[in-house]
Amino acid sequence: MALIIIKKSPDYQVAHLLLEIALPQDKVIFLQDGVLFAVEKDVKTLVKDGVELFALKEDFVARGFDEKESLVPLISYDEFAEIVEKEPKIIS
Amino acid sequence: MHITIQTNVSPYTNEDLDTAIRMAEIFLNRGHKVSIFLFADSVLAANKLVKPMRIDRNIPMKLQELASKGVEVHICGLCAEYRGLTEEMKIEGAKFSGVPEMAALIFESDRYINLMP
Amino acid sequence: MKKILFAVYTSPAGSIWINETFRSIFGMYGQDIEPVALLLNEAVLAVHTNCKPELCGVLPLSITFRYIEKYGTKVYAVKEDLERFDIKENEIDTHWNLQILSKSDLPEFLHSFDNVIFF
Numbered sequence: 139m140a141l142i143i144i145k146k147s148p149d150y151q152v153a154h155l156l157l158e159i160a161l162p163q164d165k166v167i168f169l170q171d172g173v174l175f176a177v178e179k180d181v182k183t184l185v186k187d188g189v190e191l192f193a194l195k196e197d198f199v200a201r202g203f204d205e206k207e208s209l210v211p212l213i214s215y216d217e218f219a220e221i222v223e224k225e226p227k228i229i230s
Numbered sequence: 231m232h233i234t235i236q237t238n239v240s241p242y243t244n245e246d247l248d249t250a251i252r253m254a255e256i257f258l259n260r261g262h263k264v265s266i267f268l269f270a271d272s273v274l275a276a277n278k279l280v281k282p283m284r285i286d287r288n289i290p291m292k293l294q295e296l297a298s299k300g301v302e303v304h305i306c307g308l309c310a311e312y313r314g315l316t317e318e319m320k321i322e323g324a325k326f327s328g329v330p331e332m333a334a335l336i337f338e339s340d341r342y343i344n345l346m347p
Numbered sequence: 348m349k350k351i352l353f354a355v356y357t358s359p360a361g362s363i364w365i366n367e368t369f370r371s372i373f374g375m376y377g378q379d380i381e382p383v384a385l386l387l388n389e390a391v392l393a394v395h396t397n398c399k400p401e402l403c404g405v406l407p408l409s410i411t412f413r414y415i416e417k418y419g420t421k422v423y424a425v426k427e428d429l430e431r432f433d434i435k436e437n438e439i440d441t442h443w444n445l446q447i448l449s450k451s452d453l454p455e456f457l458h459s460f461d462n463v464i465f466f
Binding site (some may be wrong): 169223226230 | 233245246253256257340342343344345
Binding site (some may be wrong): 140151152155156158159160161226227228229230 | 356387388453454455457458460461462463464465
């Protein structure tokens with residue numbers, strides 16, 4: 139299990155690579171321009187089954203989106219911290 | 231838990247320092263020991279002489295405030311020399327270190343978050 | 348012993364990150380850390396014998412070779428990225444002591460480290 143942090147937008151190949159390497163039970167958190175993945179219609183097909191996706195709420199709404207537009211669960215910084223506390227292996 | 235956040239790109243142009251500061255505040259509030267390692271252009275965030283517009287945030291002062299609350303702020307010394315950041319210019323509470331300290335932080339920290347360039 | 352992967356995806360001539368990656372890696376040996384390098388995307392350009400970032404004013408890559416040899420640093424590159432830039436095996440500078448990984452090996456490979464740091 140690993141926590142994968144993606145801060146690059148879907149325009150960056152490296153962001154897609156980070157999604158491709160995610161294994162079941164990994165958690166992926168989108169932050170900064172990475173939150174743009176949260177409005178990509180096929181976002182859930184970019185990862186293997188069993189990979190959990192989250193986006194940082196603050197960075198999402200800062201880009202003009204309404205919370206209900208996100209296709210992945212939005213998390214606060216505190217919830218982000220909770221995930222970090224649980225996952226020793228970080229890929230970022 | 232000891233959590234380290236490494237930044238690599240310049241403040242004001244990029245969001246990374248803002249992200250790192252937010253993370254540090256949250257981790258600190260949750261009772262963790264927090265370190266920030268400023269690498270490459272991100273060392274510019276430790277220059278106390280920066281003068282942002284009044285409505286904008288003062289990133290070095292925010293880092294200094296974090297340092298006063300116990301956050302270890304490391305500045306890569308070689309990166310700072312490259313960019314002309316001197317002892318007199320750096321914020322209080324931050325210290326010049328280097329790759330050996332980065333290695334120590336990677337080894338000792340329970341969590342190591344890198345904000346990729 | 349912590350196993351740390353430094354994965355570089357940025358271009359060798361267009362940015363400082365290959366050199367900064369290896370500078371970081373060589374600093375790790377002072378701790379109980381095994382650092383490993385992975386070159387992917389544009390970073391694989393670095394392994395070509397003709398890659399000379401110094402022509403653009405960037406630091407030469409060759410300054411890393413002495414330490415790669417001294418420490419026996421493991422350096423990997425992604426096969427599909429080498430193919431994308433048409434880098435043949437006989438064009439790879441032997442100083443890198445390069446090992447080639449297939450893209451399909453990456454998920455398991457990246458998860459075999461305690462931490463992965465992207466530059």
